[in-house]
Amino acid sequence: MKRxxxxxxxxxxLTGTNVLFAQxxxxxxxxxxxxxxxxxxxxxxxxxxxxIIDGSNHVIYTTGFAALNGVTGGIINTGTIVSGTxxxxxxxxxxxxxxxxSSAGNVPNTVGTGTLTLATPKAYSNxxxxxxxxxxxxxxxxxxxxxxxxxxxxxxxxxKDWFGGTPFLTSGFGRLTRLTAAPxxxxxxxxxxxxxAFDFLVPCASxxxxxxxxxxxxxxxANPSSRALIMAVSGVGYxxxxxSQVITNPVCGGANGNIVLTAxxxxxxxxxxxxxxxxxxxxxxxxxxxxxxxxxxxxxxNCITTVFDTLVLKSLASITAVANPxxxxxxxxxALSATAxxxxVSGYAWNPGNISGANTSVTPTxxxxxxxxxxxxxxxxxxxxxxxxxxxxxxxxxxxxxPAVCLGFADTLxxxxxxxPTATYAxxxxxxxxxxxxxxxxxxxxxxxxxxxxxxxxxxxxxxxxCASPLVTHQITVQAPPVASFSVSKNPVCTGEIVTVTxxxxxxxxxxxxxxxxxGSPQSGTGLNPRLVKYLSSxxxxxxxxxxxxxxxxxxxAMDVITRPSAKFTPDIITGCTPVTVNFTNQxxxxxxxKWFLGDGGTATSKNISHTYSDDGTYTVTLIxxxxxxxxxxxxKTGLINVIxPPVASFxxxxxxxxPIEYKNATFNFTNTSQHATTYEWEFGDGIxxxxxxxxxxxxxxxxxxxxxxxxxxxGCMDSxxxxxxxxxxxLVLDIPNAFSPNGDGxxxxxxxxxxxxxxxCQVEVFNRWGQTVYKSNGYTIGWDGLRQGKxxxxxxxxxxxxxxxxxxxxxxxxxxxx
Numbered sequence: 001m002k003r004x005x006x007x008x009x010x011x012x013x014l015t016g017t018n019v020l021f022a023q024x025x026x027x028x029x030x031x032x033x034x035x036x037x038x039x040x041x042x043x044x045x046x047x048x049x050x051x052i053i054d055g056s057n058h059v060i061y062t063t064g065f066a067a068l069n070g071v072t073g074g075i076i077n078t079g080t081i082v083s084g085t086x087x088x089x090x091x092x093x094x095x096x097x098x099x100x101x102s103s104a105g106n107v108p109n110t111v112g113t114g115t116l117t118l119a120t121p122k123a124y125s126n127x128x129x130x131x132x133x134x135x136x137x138x139x140x141x142x143x144x145x146x147x148x149x150x151x152x153x154x155x156x157x158x159x160k161d162w163f164g165g166t167p168f169l170t171s172g173f174g175r176l177t178r179l180t181a182a183p184x185x186x187x188x189x190x191x192x193x194x195x196x197a198f199d200f201l202v203p204c205a206s207x208x209x210x211x212x213x214x215x216x217x218x219x220x221x222a223n224p225s226s227r228a229l230i231m232a233v234s235g236v237g238y239x240x241x242x243x244s245q246v247i248t249n250p251v252c253g254g255a256n257g258n259i260v261l262t263a264x265x266x267x268x269x270x271x272x273x274x275x276x277x278x279x280x281x282x283x284x285x286x287x288x289x290x291x292x293x294x295x296x297x298x299x300x301x302n303c304i305t306t307v308f309d310t311l312v313l314k315s316l317a318s319i320t321a322v323a324n325p326x327x328x329x330x331x332x333x334x335a336l337s338a339t340a341x342x343x344x345v346s347g348y349a350w351n352p353g354n355i356s357g358a359n360t361s362v363t364p365t366x367x368x369x370x371x372x373x374x375x376x377x378x379x380x381x382x383x384x385x386x387x388x389x390x391x392x393x394x395x396x397x398x399x400x401x402x403p404a405v406c407l408g409f410a411d412t413l414x415x416x417x418x419x420x421p422t423a424t425y426a427x428x429x430x431x432x433x434x435x436x437x438x439x440x441x442x443x444x445x446x447x448x449x450x451x452x453x454x455x456x457x458x459x460x461x462x463x464x465x466x467c468a469s470p471l472v473t474h475q476i477t478v479q480a481p482p483v484a485s486f487s488v489s490k491n492p493v494c495t496g497e498i499v500t501v502t503x504x505x506x507x508x509x510x511x512x513x514x515x516x517x518x519x520g521s522p523q524s525g526t527g528l529n530p531r532l533v534k535y536l537s538s539x540x541x542x543x544x545x546x547x548x549x550x551x552x553x554x555x556x557x558a559m560d561v562i563t564r565p566s567a568k569f570t571p572d573i574i575t576g577c578t579p580v581t582v583n584f585t586n587q588x589x590x591x592x593x594x595k596w597f598l599g600d601g602g603t604a605t606s607k608n609i610s611h612t613y614s615d616d617g618t619y620t621v622t623l624i625x626x627x628x629x630x631x632x633x634x635x636x637k638t639g640l641i642n643v644i645x646p647p648v649a650s651f652x653x654x655x656x657x658x659x660p661i662e663y664k665n666a667t668f669n670f671t672n673t674s675q676h677a678t679t680y681e682w683e684f685g686d687g688i689x690x691x692x693x694x695x696x697x698x699x700x701x702x703x704x705x706x707x708x709x710x711x712x713x714x715x716g717c718m719d720s721x722x723x724x725x726x727x728x729x730x731x732l733v734l735d736i737p738n739a740f741s742p743n744g745d746g747x748x749x750x751x752x753x754x755x756x757x758x759x760x761x762c763q764v765e766v767f768n769r770w771g772q773t774v775y776k777s778n779g780y781t782i783g784w785d786g787l788r789q790g791k792x793x794x795x796x797x798x799x800x801x802x803x804x805x806x807x808x809x810x811x812x813x814x815x816x817x818x819x
Contacts, residue, residue, distance in 0.1 A: 023267065023300070025128050025234035027080075027089035030116040032213075035100035035109055037229065038075070039065045039176060040093035046180045048093075051109035053100065054134040055225055058175040060193075061186075062093065065176075071186045073174025081130060081232070083169045086197065088130040088232035099230040101140065103220040107227055113217045116233060121147050121210040123238040125267050125301055127154075129198040130169065130232040132162040138228035139219040142200060146209040154200045156219065159228045162193035169197040195231065204303035207238040241266030241297065241305050249314040250290055252380035257288035257311045259295075266299035273298070317343030317376040321386035329467035330393045333363045336386065338372045345374040345382065366390055394419040394464040396472040404477040406550035410449040411476055413458065423464035430456040430476075453480040482507035482547040484554035492560035493535050494631035501541065503528040505554065511547040518542070518559060535561045565591035567625035567635035577646040577717035581612040584621070588633075591625035599641065613643045647677035649711035649719040657723055663758035664735065666728045667698045670707070677711035677719070685726075702728045702758045730758040734804065739816040742786030750783030751815060753802070757781060763803040766815070774798065786817055795819050 036050040039061040049059045063074035075081075079090035079097070091097035102110040127144075142154040160166075162175075171194040177185045202211070218228060243263040250257035261283045263270055273296045274280040276288070285293060288311055295307045317340060324335045337359045338348055348358045350372050355362075362370065367390055373383045395417030405411040413434065415425070421443065427434035429448045436446030450456060459473040483505035490499050499520075503513070513528045518539025525531035528545070538561040543554040568587040576582070586594060586607045596604040598611050599619030613619060619641040626632045650673040655661055672680060672693050682690040684697055685705035699705060706724035734755040742749045756762050757780070766775040766784065774788040786792055795817055802811040 023085060023126060023236045025086035025088075025126070025236055027087055028122075028124075028127075028233045028235050029089075029119040030091075030214075030233050031119065032114060032116040033091055033096040033099050034111055034114060035098050035229075036093070036096050037098045037100065038062060038079075038090075038093045039178075040077070041065060041068070043069055043182060044180050045176060045178045045184065049178060050096070051100065052178050053098075053227065053229060054175075057178050059178045060173070061176040066174075066186075069182050069184055071174075071176070071184055073172070073186055073189050075170075075173045081170055081195070083197070086128060086234055088128075088197075088234050090130070090232050097231070099216065101138070101216060101218045101228045101230070102226065103218055103224055106224060110227060111218075113215065114230075115145075115213050115215045116230070117213040118211060121212045122235075123208055124202050124211055124235040125207045125238040126199060126201055126236040127211075127214070128200075128234045129157070129230055130195055130234070131157075131159045131198055131228060131230045132165075132193065132195045133159040133229070134162055134227045135225045136161050136223045137165075137221070138226045139221060140228055140230075141217040141219060143215040143217070144202065144206065144211055145213045145215060146206065147212045148209060150206070150209070152203050152206050154202075157198045157200070159198070159230075160194075160196055162195070163188065164192065165194055165196060167196075168194035170195050201301050202238070204301065207301075207303070208240060211235075236267070239265040239267075241270075241299060241303075243297065243305070243307065245307065245309065247309060247311065249311050250288060252313045252315045252376060252378035255287050255289040257290065258284060258286040259288065259293060259309050259311070260284045261295060261297070261307060263297055263305075266297075266303070266305070267301045269300055271298045272296070313380045315343070315376045315378070315380040315382045317341070317345050317382055319345060319348075319372060319374055319382055319384050321370065321372045321384040323370070323386045323388045326387065327389045327391050327465075328364075329391050329465075330365060331363065333361050334388045336360050336362055336370055336372070336388075338374070338384065340374065343376050345376055347373075347375045349373050362388065364388055364390055391465045391467050393467050394423055394462040394469045396460045396462045396469040398460055398472060398474070400458065400474050400476055402549060403475070404479060404549045405450075406481050406548075407450065407453050407478050408481065410447045413446040413448070415444040415446065415460070417462055417469070419462045419464045419469075423462050426461045426463070428457075428459045430458055432456070434458070450476075450478045453478045479548045479550050481550040482511055482545045482552050484543055484545040484552040486541070486543055486554055486557070488541065488557055488559070491557065492562055492630065494562050494627075495536055495564035496534060497561075497564075498523060498532050498534045499559075501531045501533055503530075503543075505545065505552075507545050507547045511545050514544040514546065516540075516542040519561060520559065535559055537561050562628055562631050563590040564631045565589065565625040565627045565633045567591070567623045567633040569621075569623050569635065571621070571641065574640055575642045575644070575715045576613070577713065577715065578616050578643055579612055579614045580641075580643055581610055582641055583610045584608065584623075586623070586625075588623070588625040591627055591633075593626040593629065595624040595626075597622040597624075613641060616643050616645055618642050644713065644715065644717075645676045646717045647711040647713045647719045648675040649677065649709050649721040650674055651707075651709050651721065651723070653707065653723065653726065655726075658725055658727060660727045660729045662729055662731045663699075663702060664731045664755060667696060668726060670695050670697065672709065672711075674709065674711040674719070676713055678714050679712045681710040681712075683708040683710075685724075699726075699728045700757055701760065702730050704728075728758070730804075731755040734802065734811055736800075736802070736811060736813060736815075738814065739818060740783075740786070741818040742792070743819050750785050752783035753780055756802070756804070759804045761805055765801045767799045767801075768793070769796065769799075792819075793817065 037053050037059050039045040039048050061074050062077050064077045066074040081088040099114045100110045105112040138159045141156050144152045144154050172190045174186045174189045175193050242265050243261050246260040248258045272281055274285045275294045290311045290313045293309045297305045319338050319340045321338050328334050369385050369387050371385050373381055397417045399414045401412040432448040432450045434446050434448050437443040456476050461471045462469040485505040486503050518541050519537040520533040520535040523532040523534050540556045540558045542556040545552050566589045570585050572583040618639045620638045621640045622636040624634045652671045654669045704725040704727050708722040710720045712718045740748050740751045760779050764777050764780050768774050774793050775784045797814050797816050
């Protein structure tokens with residue numbers, strides 16, 4: 001038996017131009033340069049660089065720039081620096097191509113800390129920098145950053161000044177003054193300036209990681225003007241070391257074992273060191289005795305991989321273990337025997353069990369591998385193994401889908417033991433045959449159906465591969481089903497009517513009833529007891545009886561619920577005078593028949609009716625609305641119709657009819673003798689009306705007048721009567737005042753001639769003492785106010801001429817006007 005472990009030696013080697021063995025370094029593309037220090041084209045060094053790199057205004061230039069500007073020297077135009085097995089590729093000269101650093105970045109255009117990031121992260125065993133310093137040497141700390149977030153401090157490097165340092169990688173390319181135009185000054189040729197290689201080993205424990213970037217931190221020195229320039233990075237890709245081994249164990253009684261290692265990968269050269277005595281230093285260790293061995297493989301980077309191996313003695317003798325039978329049922333025995341070949345063997349022992357002897361018998365309870373050991377003539381232990389398989393005892397486990405089942409329904413058995421189709425299944429249904437499997441497409445399902453109620457025992461024994469299971473039993477209870485039926489006390493019913501629903505079937509006291517009332521709402525009762533149910537709409541009553549595991553459904557009953565009519569009516573009038581006809585509007589709903597009782601002995605069966613009440617009194621009206629001659633609603637309105645006597649209009653007048661009355665005496669007194677009236681209206685024949693009960697009236701003009709009286713009661717009943725003629729004649733003698741005083745005191749301010757009101761065709765003229773007309777009117781409805789043309793006339797006596805009608809003698813005389 002062998003185990004292999006790897007120990008990685010952490011080591012960092014920083015050099016100048018020392019080459020770590022002859023490994024091949026290839027360029028690593030990076031970004032992060034901060035300065036363009038190479039003049040590569042044109043005639044203006046300032047235009048094609050970004051900064052000077054020393055204290056005397058110098059930059060690097062290419063051979064191409066030198067040729068264009070008449071100077072010698074310069075670095076290679078391609079920027080590819082090759083030295084032995086290493087190659088560096090400088091960044092493009094047309095962009096930033098150097099990481100220009102100084103202490104804390106105190107020199108213009110420099111940084112104190114800079115990071116170069118790999119374009120493609122990769123695992124490396126060795127890295128190398130192309131760099132140089134100006135204004136004396138510089139010290140820079142190098143940190144490796146990996147993609148897994150870890151970092152390693154790779155140590156400090158001393159970057160030598162570009163003049164005179166050794167050992168160098170390349171030199172003698174000259175330096176150029178940074179000017180905008182020729183002539184340029186070149187110095188340092190033929191041996192300066194110089195660039196140096198700085199190699200460092202990636203720590204052994206980190207070589208398998210992907211390098212993401214390299215961080216440089218400038219360490220302040222004695223000269224604050226010193227600067228460091230890092231131009232390129234190269235590296236050696238990491239190849240992990242792997243190995244294989246061939247082991248030959250030693251024979252008992254000898255030292256002829258060996259281990260042969262074959263290693264690939266890693267960094268050459270590889271060296272080996274075994275823990276033998278004396279130490280063996282090749283890939284193969286020979287002449288080994290049994291024991292524990294290690295070999296340290298060291299690669300060219302001083303990284304160590306350690307190999308662990310164990311050699312055991314190998315005997316020329318062997319033993320063979322046999323079991324008979326190799327497969328047994330649980331509780332059965334198997335005979336074990338061991339036979340030796342190739343030498344003398346003794347001291348047989350079997351395990352587990354620590355049983356002695358070449359032959360024995362075992363009764364395992366589970367699959368067991370038995371190991372038999374013995375010793376050969378050199379006391380070397382030899383061994384063999386034999387397996388005894390204990391066949392599983394099949395399970396007869398099964399489940400009953402329904403431990404209780406209703407008579408007439410099959411029950412299902414589910415075999416859960418998992419024996420499979422090759423097993424033999426011995427079912428006993430205890431009174432019904434077990435049939436199956438394959439119920440529902442499942443081969444583990446069986447079924448059985450009993451013909452009588454009772455409790456039955458179902459058993460199963462399973463035999464598989466010659467092994468029988470214990471007997472498993474379960475009980476099934478078969479229940480007799482209930483009888484589900486019911487009756488309803490009334491059907492059809494009216495809306496809101498309550499019926500009695502009675503269970504008429506048979507069931508145990510534990511039975512559960514599930515009613516569906518189909519539009520009804522139970523009012524009382526529970527379970528299978530009589531139930532009072534109120535119905536508001538039609539529906540179907542259904543009943544399901546659950547008695548244990550048995551369920552039965554009764555024949556449903558459809559309830560016909562007739563919508564109960566709603567009686568409603570309105571009369572067009574509720575109060576009237578004898579005789580009065582009332583129109584009744586029937587507003588009943590859900591009705592198809594009607595019966596009216598009108599309170600005066602009258603009845604009707606039409607929907608809408610008219611009825612005439614001929615006698616005074618108060619009447620109660622009842623309407624019975626019916627539906628399908630089964631459901632009725634009655635509405636009675638007590639004292640609904642009030643019939644009262646009608647008014648009787650009559651009156652007398654003083655003076656009476658057909659008596660000529662002079663206008664001045666034409667004041668009439670009317671006496672109202674009406675009955676059953678509360679309001680009155682008089683029409684006097686001249687367009688004038690009055691609402692007084694007993695009016696006094698005077699006509700303004702002569703004529704024959706008809707007077708009409710309208711008598712009404714409180715509910716608008718009316719009667720009228722007329723009398724004619726009331727005769728008004730003009731005054732036979734005109735009364736003329738002989739003085740008036742129009743002084744505005746409200747007394748006698750006008751010369752009023754009332755008798756002229758009955759003479760609309762009269763003419764009145766008034767003259768002063770000089771015969772001048774001071775007043776004239778045709779008709780005389782308003783008396784003269786003593787004005788002439790809007791101005792008061794003076795006090796005095798005035799002469800008047802009054803012509804009452806054509807052909808009549810005029811009235812003449814004097815009237816005194818006083819102020």
